[in-house]
Amino acid sequence: MNSIILQIASKYLRIIFLLFAFIALFRGHNQPGGGFIGGLLAALYIVYDSLAFTSDQIKQQLKVRPESYMGVGLLCVLLSFLPSIVTGAPLMQGAWLSVDSSVFGEIKLGTPLLFDLGVFIAVMGVTLMFLFTLSTKK
Amino acid sequence: MIEIALPILIPFTLIIILIFIRSSVYAKWIGIAGSTVLFVVAVYLFFQVRKQDVLVLQMGGWEAPFGISLVLDYLSSLMLLTSGFLVFSISIFAYHFIGNKPKFSRFFIFFFALVMGVNGSFITGDVFNFYVWLEVMMLSSFVLITMGSKKEQLEGGIKYMSLNLIASLFFLAGLGLLYGKTGTLNMAHLAQILNNDQQSILMNTSAMLFFIALGIKAAIFPLFFWLPASYHTANITVTSLFAGILTKVGVYALIRFFTLFFVQDAYFWHNLLLISAGFTMVIGGMAASIQYDTRRILSYHIISQIGYMIMGLGIYTPLALAGAIFFIIHNMIAKTNTFLVAGIVSKLRGTFYLKDIGGLLKERPFIAVLFIIPAFALAGIPPLSGFFAKFILIKAGIEDRHYVITIIAVLTALLTLYSMIKIWNEAFLKKQPEKSIVDTDVKLRFAEVFPSVILALASILLGVLAAPFFDLTQEAARQLMDPDLYIKAVLSNM
Numbered sequence: 001m002n003s004i005i006l007q008i009a010s011k012y013l014r015i016i017f018l019l020f021a022f023i024a025l026f027r028g029h030n031q032p033g034g035g036f037i038g039g040l041l042a043a044l045y046i047v048y049d050s051l052a053f054t055s056d057q058i059k060q061q062l063k064v065r066p067e068s069y070m071g072v073g074l075l076c077v078l079l080s081f082l083p084s085i086v087t088g089a090p091l092m093q094g095a096w097l098s099v100d101s102s103v104f105g106e107i108k109l110g111t112p113l114l115f116d117l118g119v120f121i122a123v124m125g126v127t128l129m130f131l132f133t134l135s136t137k138k
Numbered sequence: 139m140i141e142i143a144l145p146i147l148i149p150f151t152l153i154i155i156l157i158f159i160r161s162s163v164y165a166k167w168i169g170i171a172g173s174t175v176l177f178v179v180a181v182y183l184f185f186q187v188r189k190q191d192v193l194v195l196q197m198g199g200w201e202a203p204f205g206i207s208l209v210l211d212y213l214s215s216l217m218l219l220t221s222g223f224l225v226f227s228i229s230i231f232a233y234h235f236i237g238n239k240p241k242f243s244r245f246f247i248f249f250f251a252l253v254m255g256v257n258g259s260f261i262t263g264d265v266f267n268f269y270v271w272l273e274v275m276m277l278s279s280f281v282l283i284t285m286g287s288k289k290e291q292l293e294g295g296i297k298y299m300s301l302n303l304i305a306s307l308f309f310l311a312g313l314g315l316l317y318g319k320t321g322t323l324n325m326a327h328l329a330q331i332l333n334n335d336q337q338s339i340l341m342n343t344s345a346m347l348f349f350i351a352l353g354i355k356a357a358i359f360p361l362f363f364w365l366p367a368s369y370h371t372a373n374i375t376v377t378s379l380f381a382g383i384l385t386k387v388g389v390y391a392l393i394r395f396f397t398l399f400f401v402q403d404a405y406f407w408h409n410l411l412l413i414s415a416g417f418t419m420v421i422g423g424m425a426a427s428i429q430y431d432t433r434r435i436l437s438y439h440i441i442s443q444i445g446y447m448i449m450g451l452g453i454y455t456p457l458a459l460a461g462a463i464f465f466i467i468h469n470m471i472a473k474t475n476t477f478l479v480a481g482i483v484s485k486l487r488g489t490f491y492l493k494d495i496g497g498l499l500k501e502r503p504f505i506a507v508l509f510i511i512p513a514f515a516l517a518g519i520p521p522l523s524g525f526f527a528k529f530i531l532i533k534a535g536i537e538d539r540h541y542v543i544t545i546i547a548v549l550t551a552l553l554t555l556y557s558m559i560k561i562w563n564e565a566f567l568k569k570q571p572e573k574s575i576v577d578t579d580v581k582l583r584f585a586e587v588f589p590s591v592i593l594a595l596a597s598i599l600l601g602v603l604a605a606p607f608f609d610l611t612q613e614a615a616r617q618l619m620d621p622d623l624y625i626k627a628v629l630s631n632m
Contacts, residue, residue, distance in 0.1 A: 071157035078154060081147070090199040091143050 006052040017045035025120050026113075035116035039123025047131060055135040066128035073122025080114040141186070142195040142208045144179045145218060145257035148172065149250040156250070162243030166233050169246035173222075173229035176253065180215075180222030187215040191617070192627035194263070202263070202628050203327035209263035209628055212614035213463060217260045217390055220467045223596065224382045224474050225253050227589035231478055232375045234586050235485075245285065251278035252379070259387050263628055265313055265323040268391065272309065272355070276302045279384060283372045294371035301364035305354035312347030319344070326628035329399040329621050338402045345400040345407070352395070356388025358448055359417035362441045366425070369440075370433035370490075374481035377433060381440055382474035386466055389447045393462065396451060397618040404454065411452035416546045419445030423553030427560065432480040432490045435557050436473070442550060443469050443516070449547060450531055453538050459615035461530030464608060468515065468523035468600055475512035475593035479505065482590065483565055486580050492561065497570035506566045508587070511594040513562065515601070517555040523600035530608065 021041035028034025050058050083095035096110040152172040159165055186193055193210040196202055210218075229249070236242050255275030262268050276299070284295040317323055319341060320331045332338040350361065357365040365385070369377050396407060422442025429435045447469070450462020480490060482505055487495045499506045515522035518529075528551055535544035600607055617623055 067157055071154055074150070074154045074157070078147075078151060084198075085140060090196055091140050092197050093199040 003052070010049050010052040013048060014045040017048065018042060021045075021120075025116055028116055029112060035119030036123055038116070039120040040127060042120065043124045043127035043131070046128060050131060050135060055132060059132065062128075066125045066132060069125025069128065070122050071125075073118045073120070073125060076114055076118030076121060078118075080111040080118065083111055139193065139195045141179070141183065142193050142210055142261060143197075145176065145183070145222075145261060146254055148176055148179065149254035149257065152250045153247055153254070156247045160243060165243050165246050166236075169229045169232065169249065172246075172250065173226045173253075176257075177222040177226040180219045183210060184215045184219045186210075187212060192624060194627050194630070203322045203324035206267050207263035207324060207326070207628050208261050209326070209624065210261050211617050211624060211627075212610070213390070213393065213618060214260045216463065216467060216610065216614055217386070218257060220470050221253075221256055221260070221383050221386075224379070224470060224593075227478075227593055228375060228379050228382075228474070230585050231378070231481070231589040234583055235375045235481055236373065242285065245282075248278040248281045248285075249379070252282065252383075256383050256387055260390060263325050265316065265325060265328070269306070269309055269313060272387075273306065275384065275387065276306065279380065282376045282379075283368055285376065286373055288371070291371045294368035298364050298368035301354060305351045307351075308347045308354070309351035312344045312351065315344040315347065316341065324628070325394070325398055326625045330625050330629065332399045333401065333621070341400070342403060342406075345395075348395055348400070349392075349410070352388045352392045353414070354388075355385065356392060356444055356448070357385045357418075357441050358444055359414050359421055359441075362418070362422070362444075365441060366434060366437045369437040370431060374433070374477065374484065377437075378474050378477035378481065381436065381477050382470045385440060385444060386447075386470055389444060389466060392448065393451050393459070393618065397454075397459070398621050398624065401621070408452045408454050411448055412540065412543050415445045415448035415452050416543050417445075418442065418448060419546055419550040420553075423550045423557070426557045427553060429557075430492045430564075432483070432492060432561060432565070433477070435492075435561060436476055436480060439476075439516070439554065439557065440473060442554065443473065445550065446528070446531055446547060449543055450534070452543070453531075453534050453540055455534055455538050456612065456615045456619050457530065457537065458534035459618055460608065460611040461527065461534050463611040463614050464530055465527040467611075468527045468597070471593055471596050471600070472512040472515040472522075472524060475590055475597065476509070476516065478590045478593065479509045479512070482508075482582065482586060485582070485586070492564035494571055495565045496568045497566075499566040504587075505582075508590050508594055509566065510562065511597055513558040515597040517558050518551045519555075521598075521601045523597045523604070526601060526604040526608065 021038045024033040024041055025035060025038035028038065046058060046062075081092060084091055084093045087095070094110050094112050096108050099107045099109060101107055149172070152168065156165055156168060159168065183193070187210055191211070195208040197206045197208065199205070232245065232249070236245050252275055255271045255278065258271035258274065259268050262271060280295055280299045283298055284291050313323065316328065320328060322328055322331065332341060353361045354364070369380060372380070396411070400407065419442050422438050422440075422445065426435050426438035426442060429438060443465075446465050447462045450458045450465060483495060483498065484490050486498065486502065486505070489495065511522065515524040518524040518527070528547065532544050532547055535541070535547065
């Protein structure tokens, strides 16, 4: 589709898509949401872009192969196991880090977040791979 | 106790490494190295189990029944050990047989995804977690079947996928019912609840759904149709991996579920298991004897042999269970080996179709020996492993007065022998058919023959050292017959 309205709108909409993706990711610890949903939402912005532009243009824009997204995602998951392995705690036990920020108050960062982030990136990669495979003309 | 999780963590790490490596040569070497490490870990875990009986790891520090427990007892560690051995030898076999097309550089990613699923399902102590590993296995095996993107591979892959999806559906339904009724999916906790409840016979609906789902996975009668429809289409490396490991996960789960928590209403279940075991043996054996494609003969054969394992579970005495476990391990090794030799033969002759093959005994006596060892092991000729496996099962059948199934088992052994001798006659004894032109100078390389040699040695060793090995399987059977050990180890805090 070659619509200038869509192309300009997508520039602003992608911020909103990404924002919601990250909100879903962060609230996922105690509420519905999490890495999987977040990853799908984040992939949605690229799906939306692919309506406005061609998928070749998007591939060039992204610069990274979808496969690498999956690799990085899985790597994050693996890294989230590390604290529990190093400290000798049961595998996958959460390790938490408390950060005091003046704006948001106390923020707790933990390995579950890293795990979710890994899922987020991997899901995004898988969805992109589907998208590119299906949209490539042979 | 992190080492219990290593059989899952190592393939996971390898997948990540392999995603970033695009050269297929490096991928192959990493594949071989990774499988070696996995095998070493499996051996180490086996000795740990010998020392401590049952190893338990509560993931994330959440005590059972709230978190996921990884449990390793004799049965799971023996399965882990055998599959580790197979994965090691198949990764070497893959070096030449998987081909050098660029897309095959992705082979080892899915290979290790499959291995992760298999290992995970052997060591998990949680029914839902088991379901997740089944899905991991199914997805990666679908990719592996269709890797060559040939027409018949896609057809086989679709059949495989659709029937296995139905199995997953049944499994999930059974799991939902079970959770709704008991409020837990931890196997040990389930066992504790169901074994102390007068009304647990009501869980038979759930047990039946599991039986159908795992029956499809294990390819027992009348649910085996996906197996012969798909196995012969894939690359021979993939087929031998599937033949050795995939269906046995289903059998493992049947044994685990029906000894640990579905032990009520034993009369009905054991008869059902025995009936389907009998049909599985006979129909698999008969279907194998009319085929002329080696891969098809061997595929039907997998089904027929599954019957013996289910028979051991159906008789349900310590001796029978030990026999079933012995049989599973013997069968995994010998079955994979026959497929590997079929791969070598097809490399020499360019086909799997028996009518176009011949004269291999004179031309390649060594390959003939390599074939005859697993073939006779499967048929049950002493002193190879299959003889003792069948002997134990038949003895258990007679002792417990299950005469019909015992007679069927003996007759099926003859059918097995018939189809093995058929391959032997056609491929090795008879002369090469004149119309087909073959290149007799094909050189076999080390990595093509070596895996088959070590598997053949394992078959011989299992036969020669049957007594100490039988002690191990008896130990496994003792643990299975006494679920309290398992329950106490997992629920140590309750």
